[in-house]
Structures are given as C-alpha cells and as structure tokens.
Amino acid sequence: MPTESNRYISSAPVPPSSSKNAMESVKDVLGKWGKKAAEATKKAEDLAGNMWQHLKTSPNVADAAVARFAQGSKVLVEGGYEKLFRQTFQTGPEEQLQKTYACYLSTSAGPVVGTLYLSTVKLAFCSDSPLSCKVDDRTEWSYYKVVVPLRQIKAVNPSTSKVNPAEKYIQIISADNHEFWFMGFVNYDSAVKNLRGVCWPAAHS
Numbered sequence: 001m002p003t004e005s006n007r008y009i010s011s012a013p014v015p016p017s018s019s020k021n022a023m024e025s026v027k028d029v030l031g032k033w034g035k036k037a038a039e040a041t042k043k044a045e046d047l048a049g050n051m052w053q054h055l056k057t058s059p060n061v062a063d064a065a066v067a068r069f070a071q072g073s074k075v076l077v078e079g080g081y082e083k084l085f086r087q088t089f090q091t092g093p094e095e096q097l098q099k100t101y102a103c104y105l106s107t108s109a110g111p112v113v114g115t116l117y118l119s120t121v122k123l124a125f126c127s128d129s130p131l132s133c134k135v136d137d138r139t140e141w142s143y144y145k146v147v148v149p150l151r152q153i154k155a156v157n158p159s160t161s162k163v164n165p166a167e168k169y170i171q172i173i174s175a176d177n178h179e180f181w182f183m184g185f186v187n188y189d190s191a192v193k194n195l196r197g198v199c200w201p202a203a204h205s
Contacts, residue, residue, distance in 0.1 A: 006178050011133075011142035085117050088126050089147060095121045098198060101191045105146065106181035112144050116182060118194060123148045123172065125182075148174055150198065158192045170195060 081100045085091070099118040104111040105125050114127040123146075130141040152175045161167035168188045172180040172195075185191050 008146050008148050008174065008178060008180075010145045010147070081115075081117075085119070085124075088143075088145070089117070089122075089124050091119070092121060095119050099190070099194050102186045103182045103191070104184040105144070106183060107144070111183065113184075114144070116191070118198060120150075120198075122150055123153065123195070125180075146180060148172065148180070152176070156192075156195045158188075158196075 082097050085097045085100075097117060097119050101116040101118075102113075103116050104113050105116075105127075109131075112127050112131065113129070114125055117124045117126075125144075125146040127144040130143050133140050133142065153172060154175045154177075155171070155173040157171040157173070159169045159171065161169075167183065168185065170182045170185070170188075170191060172182070174180075182191075
C-alpha cells in the first residue's frame with residue numbers, strides 16, 4: 001500500500017476471516033439483484049450500465065467482479081452495512097450510518113475499489129480487499145482507509161469526463177485542502193445528492 005502524506009488516510013490490519021459459506025452468500029446477493037431487475041426494467045438497465053462502468057474502472061474487470069461479490073457476501077455474513085461500518089471505523093454512540101456506496105478511490109497507485117460510508121459524523125472509505133505493502137524484505141497486507149469528519153469538508157464537486165460521459169467523478173475537498181477523487185459509482189446520482197445534502201451544510205457552518 002502506498003504511503004500517503006495525508007492525515008485522513010490510514011491502514012488497518014487484516015483480521016482473521018469470519019466468512020462462512022461465502023458462495024451461498026454470493027448466490028443470495030445475485031438472487032436479490034435478479035429480483036430487483038425483474039421488478040423494474042428501466043432501473044435494472046441503469047443499474048447494469050452503472051455496474052459495468054463500476055467494474056471497468058478497475059484495471060482488471062474479473063478481479064473487480066470477484067471483489068464486489070466477496071464484499072456483498074461479507075456484508076451479509078457480518079449482519080449488514082451498519083455493523084460492518086462500526087467494526088471498520090471508530091464511531092460514537094449517537095453516530096448513525098446514513099448511506100453506503102460501492103465506488104473507487106483514486107490513489108497514486110491507481111483506483112482502489114471499496115465502499116464509501118456516509119454517517120451523521122463523517123465520510124469514510126475502506127477498500128474491499130487488503131492491499132500489499134513491502135516492509136523491508138516481507139509483504140504486509142492492510143485495508144486502505146480514509147476518514148474525513150463532515151465538519152472538515154469544504155467542497156463536494158461532481159464532474160463528468162468530456163471524453164467519456166459515462167465516467168463520472170466526485171471530488172471531496174477538506175478544509176485543509178486535501179483532495180479525494182471517487183469514481184466508478186454504482187449509484188452516482190444518489191451519491192451526489194446525499195453527499196451534497198449532508199456535507200454541504202457542514203462545510204459552510
């Protein structure tokens with residue numbers, strides 16, 4: 001994992017795996033996606049397009065698909081995003097998780113696939129899979145994490161590639177001018193709406 005000179009970025013050691021029957025969990029996820037697709041054709045088409053764009057953001061589409069399905073099974077095994085959020089990040093007793101988004105974070109080493117969490121207190125990102133880092137003559141693995149308190153967010157800027165309109169981004173700027181670029185959202189419009197709606201008042205309070 002690359003070293004970043006940024007106080008909002010950290011790493012977390014890889015805990016012992018608690019996933020059981022991962023394949024069955026993945027099948028359940030796929031089954032739920034299939035039912036939702038059958039219920040609303042237009043939404044299914046949009047979701048399929050966004051999911052394909054999400055997977056294409058990765059240097060390796062197959063690896064991205066495996067990571068996304070593995071994350072879905074992990075969420076089911078751990079009891080939902082709320083529990084996974086509290087296990088992954090330090091949270092206060094009154095803090096509530098608002099939204100979660102599958103996306104990528106742009107880093108100096110390339111896009112990192114993960115989940116973006118929006119709570120009543122902070123914006124947080126954690127990679128779906130651990131990243132490798134060379135330490136002396138050994139390789140260590142850790143999760144890539146970003147945590148920005150809402151009160152520290154100065155701007156939320158959505159943008160679209162002029163070359164390829166399907167490529168959409170959200171730039172987050174902290175009060176001390178650190179920038180974070182998120183991309184490859186499965187639900188981009190919802191992410192823009194909620195990030196602006198929750199973060200914008202905090203940035204101008």
